[in-house]
Amino acid sequence: MAGDKKISMAVIRRLPRYFRYLYDLIRLDIRRISSKELSERMDITASQIRQDLNCFGGFGQQGYGYNVQSLYDEIGRILGVERRFSCALFGAGNMGNALANYENFQNRGFDITVIFDSAADKVGTAIHGIPVLHVDGMESFLKSKHVDIAILTVPNRAMPDITARVVKAGVKGIWNFSPTDLKLGEGIVVENVHLSDSLMVLGYRLMEQLREDAARRK
Amino acid sequence: MAGDKKISMAVIRRLPRYFRYLYDLIRLDIRRISSKELSERMDITASQIRQDLNCFGGFGQQGYGYNVQSLYDEIGRILGVERRFSCALFGAGNMGNALANYENFQNRGFDITVIFDSAADKVGTAIHGIPVLHVDGMESFLKSKHVDIAILTVPNRAMPDITARVVKAGVKGIWNFSPTDLKLGEGIVVENVHLSDSLMVLGYRLMEQLREDAARRK
DNA sequence: ATCATTTTGTGATTTTTTTGTCAAAACGAA
DNA sequence: TTCGTTTTGACAAAAAAATCACAAAATGAT
Structure with a gap:
């Protein structure tokens, strides 16, 4: 049992x-x-x-x-669907916007409480009612408000810096949308969503399929 | 060898x-x-x-x-990175917008040539330079222009209809962003991106990790 | 209440995936 | 060139995952 x-x-x-x-x-x-x-x-x-x-x-x-x-x-x-996690979204670009607007995550117990970005025209605004703060202020924010999960949709070049700071601030879970592989110490849980990897695999499988179709039709 | x-x-x-x-x-x-x-x-x-x-x-x-x-x-x-695939994006919502704007896919050989949606205020516009057409016209479009891959970001309820029509029109590859599992015949290649599944797994692993941390600290 | 049928839970078996090991090949310094 | 070192490719072993197979439990019709 x-x-x-x-x-x-x-x-x-x-x-x-x-x-x-x-x-x-x-x-x-x-x-x-x-x-x-x-x-x-x-x-x-x-x-x-x-x-x-x-x-x-x-x-x-x-x-x-x-x-x-x-x-x-x-x-x-x-x-653990009844559990609630507090999440901070990093990066208010295309993917960040999509995630912030996607209500299903909130329904599933993942509350995006804050969005961090560095673009002057985004900071101070709100997306789907969630405030966008400057990423420089992340440490002080994370000190006062507990955050379980960081959702990373920042450009590749910003990844090392953001990741290090997020982990240092005590965040224990990372939902990673960048192609970067995070090599982090024990105790940090990382779940990757590598869209471009998925797409490349689709491309490979499709090519293979088309080749097969052609062979059968021969 | x-x-x-x-x-x-x-x-x-x-x-x-x-x-x-x-x-x-x-x-x-x-x-x-x-x-x-x-x-x-x-x-x-x-x-x-x-x-x-x-x-x-x-x-x-x-x-x-x-x-x-x-x-x-x-x-x-x-x-097959040198190969180019012609893609049609279905659904101009949050995720659809993000994907349409994401240039990396074009760079990787996946060209989004058209976007289909059913919302009157979206049809006729363009996203990132890609025309948004009404989904009703998909059959005639797909008849004249060859499309390898359908990228599906439509609501769950629309999935059965859209999927059936796309397959019937001869599309051989599907990049699926809806939580729906597609059960399709032989010869159709489906690659799923189940964001909510990924998030749930993150939640599970994080809970487990936090439990472990607590046990060690005890 | 009886009994043929359904269906689980579980241990055994098979298949798949990953890791370990080493002879043979190529390197590069002297 | 010679020789100790590096490193692959291939095969063997181990580990992990999936499938099979069946006793035991519960069902439901008569």
Whole structure:
């Protein structure tokens, strides 16, 4: 049952997907589901589903399956959706703007409380009601207000400086949108969103696919 | 040597990262590098680097290491950076705007040639010089102009319709920014960017880290 | 209440991925 | 050239992840 040996990252990264599918089921008013049926919807094996869920405890019932609502609640609890994190957004450029305006994050428990930038025409304004402050003032801000997560959408060249200062100020989580890989000490959690890497992989796979299509059509 | 047995996705997903590091080395005017030194910079094992690179052929030289420039060129060639893809962006919201304005994608060979939206106040305008057309006209547009990739940043509810139409129009690659998982037939390449999944994983890992910190401090 | 059916949880097995190891190749100093 | 050093490429071993397979539990129809 609820064994407490280290859960692998592969499993963790699948949890949000389960969470989304379960939410869909709730909206469809489906009350129970077997690993088999879920596996068909999600296009993974039933065995994997059972194994994944069992990392956290026996949520299912033999001969019945899983109760959708309570499984949803359990996964939500594991992912900590009820918890709230205070976030500071660095960089009010294109991506920064998009993130600041994206309400879903607030709904998911991530509150962007402040935006830092260095452009004179942005400092003093507000985006989606969130004040934009000059990045020079980050230390004093972070000293008075607790911030859990720094969301980094600053240009590459600014990354080393900003990162070092953010970490020094005690921020423990980083959501990184720059292509830079952050090499940070123990105790800092970094989650990267490398859009250009993703795009390059898409390009590679698409080329491969087109090559395959051409070969078949030959 | 250049064996042609299927390259695993795990390897492919690491290539853009090698590519970035090699570019950094070029800018630092470093001409040659051993797997050992690269492994220290990238924080992976030298063995993995050698194994990864050998999937595509013997780029290195014993006693010398790898020539940075030619390795960079090789990986670029594998990733197809010289190829150009024509892209259509669907959704001129926050994320759509950010992507349309992000010049790096154009530089990487992905040309956004058109933007589709359904909002009356957006249709007819241009974003970053790219015309915004009404989504109703996508079929006729896609019939006359070839489009390789659809970039989807439309609301969830619009996804099923847009996806079906895009695929029907012959688009072969999809860069998906919606939380929806696309279940499409063979021959369509989908690359997902699930921002909220990434954020949830960050939240989970951060919670875990904070718990650990607390335990140590106890 | 009985029993055939469903379906989980779990240990075993297989597959995939990563890491370790070393002979052979190339280097570069003397 | 010669020889000790460096470093790859390839293979072997280990670790991690996914899948299989089945006993045991619960269901639900009769």
